[in-house]
Amino acid sequence: MIVLLGWVSLIVVLVIVAVVAYHLIGIYVALKRGADHLEKLAGGLTAIRDNTAPLNGRVDDINVGLSGLIAPLLAANGNLAAIVKVAGSR
CATH class of the missing domain: 1.20.5 (Single alpha-helices involved in coiled-coils or other helix-helix interfaces)
Known part of the structure; x- marks a missing residue:
């Protein structure tokens, strides 16, 4: 019985770790996309500033x-x- 509870506990822990890792990876991807879009926006604003200076x-x-x-x-x-x-x- 103790061995069974050990295996069940291990499986539950692995499932929890997998779910948390999945969500953390999703957060990382969302933040990375946001950073990329902000970088493109900054480049576009710089181009607008440079092109309208004259x-x-x-x-x-x-x-x-x-x-x-x-x-x-x-x-x-x-x-x-x-x-x-x-x-x-x-």
Whole structure:
């Protein structure tokens, strides 16, 4: 009887160790995947920073140019509104 209980205890211990090892391996794999994705994200963000750096000086010039277009665009909008008014009265 003692031998049987010894074998049952050994089997239960081995099953518990196998289950814990399985879950620990799963946690390791999940953490490894997360680290890989974060590494790729960091590389992508670095590439975005490097590729958009030349735009810093040009954005101000673009804003000045767009500010100069406000008056002509508003005039064109007024003209289009007048055309719609005339076309809608028919």
